[in-house]
Amino acid sequence: MSQVIHFSRLLVGALILFICQAAQAVSLDDLQQRFSHQPVLRAQFEQLRTINGMSQPLKSSGNVLIAQQHGLVWNQTKPFALKLMMNESRMEQSMVGQPPQVVTADSNPQMFQFNAILTALFHADRQALEQNFRLNFSDLGNGGWQLTLQPTTMPLNKLFRQITLNGEQFLNAIAIDDMQGDNTRIRFFDQKTQPTTLTPDEEHHFSS
Numbered sequence: 001m002s003q004v005i006h007f008s009r010l011l012v013g014a015l016i017l018f019i020c021q022a023a024q025a026v027s028l029d030d031l032q033q034r035f036s037h038q039p040v041l042r043a044q045f046e047q048l049r050t051i052n053g054m055s056q057p058l059k060s061s062g063n064v065l066i067a068q069q070h071g072l073v074w075n076q077t078k079p080f081a082l083k084l085m086m087n088e089s090r091m092e093q094s095m096v097g098q099p100p101q102v103v104t105a106d107s108n109p110q111m112f113q114f115n116a117i118l119t120a121l122f123h124a125d126r127q128a129l130e131q132n133f134r135l136n137f138s139d140l141g142n143g144g145w146q147l148t149l150q151p152t153t154m155p156l157n158k159l160f161r162q163i164t165l166n167g168e169q170f171l172n173a174i175a176i177d178d179m180q181g182d183n184t185r186i187r188f189f190d191q192k193t194q195p196t197t198l199t200p201d202e203e204h205h206f207s208s
Contacts, residue, residue: 028137028147032126040198041066043170043191051182064188065205067198073205085205110155132156143168 042065049058062076071087083094091103091111103111129135134150147165151157164175170191176184198206 027139028126028135031145031147038193039068039196041191041193043188045189046187048185049182050184052180065202067202067206070198070203070206073202083205087206 042063044061044063046061047059049060051058059079060076061078062074064075065073071085074084074086076082076084081096085092085094089104093101093103129149132151132153133156134152136148136150138146140146145167149163149165151160151163159178161177161179162175163177165171166173166175171188173188174184174186176186178184
């Protein structure tokens with residue numbers, strides 16, 4: 001279950017980043033409509049994880065690449081290099097000097113049950129979003145907005161207490177509070193939507 005929570009936290013951060021990119025958003029419908037017209041998103045991130053029983057939070061940073069037709073790459077560069085690639089059929093975690101760890105729907109059905117719900121977010125499926133979360137969207141004025149997600153279905157309600165998103169033109173921050181009392185805070189910056197197609201180096205991330 002710990003591996004599921006670890007992958008889930010990363011995937012929530014990266015996938016929700018893509019659904020919530022928007023300019024001057026005033027409603028959730030605006031966010032989702034604009035998402036559907038953004039085939040590729042690139043951003044830098046800084047993450048701070050606070051874990052019960054640990055005196056110091058864990059800090060990490062790197063970049064994320066999300067492409068509608070390919071999947072996502074969560075590329076951590078500090079404090080050590082770690083890459084997570086996910087598409088509809090598999091997830092692969094890579095660390096320097098170690099063989100990749102591959103998870104498939106056959107090897108971990110629970111993880112891919114969670115992935116199916118996140119795929120609904122990835123495709124901006126509001127109906128599926130409302131089926132799995134209690135939503136509270138706020139227009140904060142001056143282009144700012146906040147979306148709070150409270151899970152109502154399995155397995156989300158066993159993993160997360162609440163997910164809070166804040167942004168303006170793009171998503172700027174995610175706060176994830178899980179059922180273990182831990183929390184994750186992610187800040188996104190330097191977001192780019194151009195070019196709208198993957199470069200050869202980016203395509204290489206998704207090659208098997």
